[in-house]
Amino acid sequence: MKNFSGNVLFLDGSDINTDEIIPAKYLTENSKQALKPYFLEDIRLEGFNARRDVEGKNIIVTRANFGCGSSREHAPWALEVNNIHLVIAESFARIFRQNMFNCGMMAVELPARTIDDIFKDFAHRETYLETDLDKSVFTITADGRHAKIPFSISNFDRALITTGGWVDYADSKY
Amino acid sequence: MGKTIAEKIFDAHRVDNPADDVHVIRLDAVFCHEITTPLAIHDLVNRGKDRVFDPDKIKVVIDHVSPAKDSKTAMQGKILREWSRRHNIRDFFDIGRNGVCHAIFPEKGFVRPGFTVIMGDSHTCTHGAFGAFAAGVGTTDLEVGILKGVCAFRDPSTIKINISGPLPEGVYAKDVILSVIGRLGVNGATNRVVEFTGPVIDAMSMESRMTLCNMAIEAGGTSGICSPDRVTIEYLWDFIKDEYASKEEALEDAGRFLSDADAQYDRVIEHDVSSLEPLVTYGYKPDQVKPVREMESIPVDQVYIGSCTNGRIEDLRVAAQVLKGKKISDSVRGVVSPATTQVYRQAMAEGVLKIFLDAGFCVTNPTCGACLGMSNGVLAEGEVCASTTNRNFNGRMGKGGMVHLVSPATAAATAISGFITNSELYKG
Structure with missing residues (x-):
């Protein structure tokens, strides 16, 4: 199973699309690893610099409709090869969300107000997030600040991340 | 309680419910192109599962970068070509007979009312125009589709958009869908099927219905969907005439996949287009739309x-109507890519390509190329393009380029003037 705890990267914007996560010109790559340096290359967010801010981060916290646009699974792969296996957002585009779980990674939705609170309390700080999958709780820590946030994912999604993804699940079952 | 088209299609294809709101459905067609399929093939080979569930239900095309522009894209084509051969996939469309996936597969009669279709491409929602459930998926879903012929979806809860008119002269399906996206927002139909109904849809050709359903994803929709009717049957008749004694019989059969009058919808939206103007996008999201006249x-x-x-041919005809006897502005590069080889041939036979050439357009082979900034019309930094495509995302057509989405009529008029302009076909 993948690692769902680590340092948080805050992306303060809604509707971040998969063209921004990984531009189409890199879709000619035939390996996931080759996508690594181009992650978030075309994103336009004030104060954000992909080269400076991605290194050492393991979790993304963002706003609504993350991963909209193209179906390219290169977007979750670009996260994966940058050691980011968990995205927490107000909402996700359908295909992106499914691609994450299909790869054994997590895309977790939290209410808009909770996301707002996390941004207010933790953005612009070095923030660590610990995932307790058994209890379905995130623990967020920064500068002595502390928050416990419950989350829920369906049993089907849970099965995908514990069995390693949709291919093995489907091949054994159907 | 009544059911929607999408619910009826799910009922007819359900294999399993691994969770209350998750449905694993059997697939009637799995479409493949060279950008998202090679890594699925690679993974299947690595897992020792290099098999296909049914070679006759898998349809393959090389379209995104065609002809190959470099060694990497050549390799993507090679992987797809060899895989298709290895598994006896007969419907494989290589250069010279290819076309943009969502134009060529309907043209070949591969999508029927009531079908379930997936492809590793977000604009797969196009095929819902035939009364099918058609959804874009990622490479892993595609891989499982290829291997097992199934895919998992959440409840197909549906937004119904009842479009009333009449549609004014010089206003097209593209303007209608831009107005719908502007109203719903880019997140307004996420996890929902978008069902288009009403007199404006009834009067539309299949080409226009495909334009409409094509952009359902730009509001987050899983699949666009139109009710199968006489127009659908006429379009498909050459492909289905051996299966039915008459068109009436085919129509009656397709009637199994019509929404019931008492079907439950997530939302019903009344959308009046009788005073709609030609529209254009102005930002980096497809819901940022304005009348063309405000952007002139x-x-x-x-x-x-x-x-x-x-x-498609209908689009090229409209543009040619605007361009006939005119020259495009010296400050504009005009690029037209007929979507399929058949569209190309037809446009040539009708004199449409000559009009484009005489006006000063570059006519390319069928390919997706410029739409996603991969080939055949990539923008330089700071450049602006009026485009009949579907996405105006930052960098979409080339890093630092700006895309304004418009109808073919507006695109042609803009090419002539050099500025975003309403066509003379619009009398408003």
Whole structure:
């Protein structure tokens, strides 16, 4: 199973699309690893610099409709090869969300107000997030600040991340 | 309680419910192109599962970068070509007979009312125009589709958009769908099927219905869907005439996949287009739309006519009607990519390509190319393009380029003037 705890990267914007996560010109790559340096290359967010801010981060916290646009699974792969296996957002585009779980990674939705609170309390700080999958709780820590946030994912999604993804699940079952 | 088209299709294809709101459905067609399929093939080979569930239900095309522009894209084509051969996939469309996936597969009669279709491409929602459930998926879903012929979806809860008119002269399906996206927002139909109904849809050709359903994803929709009717049957007749004694019989059969009058919808939206004007996008999201008349001072460097949204014969005819006897502005590069080889041939036979050439357009082979900035019309930094495609995302057509989405009529008029302009076909 993948690692769902680590340092948080805050992306303060809604509707971040998969063209921004990984531009189409890199879709000619035939390996996931080759996508690594181009992650978030075309994103336009004030104060954000992909080269400076991605290194050492393991979790993304963002706003609504993350991963909209193209179906390219290169977007979750670009996260994966940058050691980011968990995205927490107000909402996700359908295909992106499914691609994450299909790869054994997590895309977790939290209410808009909770996301707002996390941004207010933790953005612009070095923030660590610990995932307790058994209890379905995130623990967020920064500068002595502390928050416990419950989350829920369906049993089907849970099965995908514990069995390693949709291919093995489907091949054994159907 | 009544059911929607999508619910009826799910009922007819359900294999399993691994969770209350998750449905694993059997697939009637799995479509493949060279960008998202090679890594699925690679993974299947690595897992020792290099098999296909049914070679006759898998349809393959090389379309995104065609002809190959470099060694990497050549390799993507090679992987797809060899895989198709290895598994006896007969419907494989290589250069010379290819076309943009969402234009060529309907043209070949591969999508029927009541079908379930997936492809590793977000604009797969196009095929819902035939009364099918058609959804874009990622490479892993595609891989499982290829291997097992199934895919998992959440409840197909549906937004019904009842479009009333009449649609004014010089206003097209593209303007209608831009107005719908502007109203719903880019997140307004996420996890929902978008069902288009009403007199404006009834009067539309299959090409226009495909333009409409094509952009359902730009509001987050899983699949666009139109009710199968006489127009659908007429379009498909050459492909289905051996299966039915008459068109009436085919129509009656397709009637199994019509929404019931008492079907439950997530939302019902009444959308009146009787005073709709030609529209254009102004930002980096497809829901940022304005009337063309409010954007008329914006100069463009390139005009692009093509793609799975607006590269079909109907689109080229409208553009040619505007371009006939005219020259495009010296400051504009005009690029037209007929969506398929058949569209190309037809446009040539009808004299449409000659009109484009005489006006000063570059006519390319069928390909997705410019739409996603991969080939055949990539923008330089700071350049602006009026485009009949579906996405105006930052960098979409080339890093630092700006895309304004428009109908083919507006695109042609813009090419002539050099500024975003309403066509003379619009009398408003």
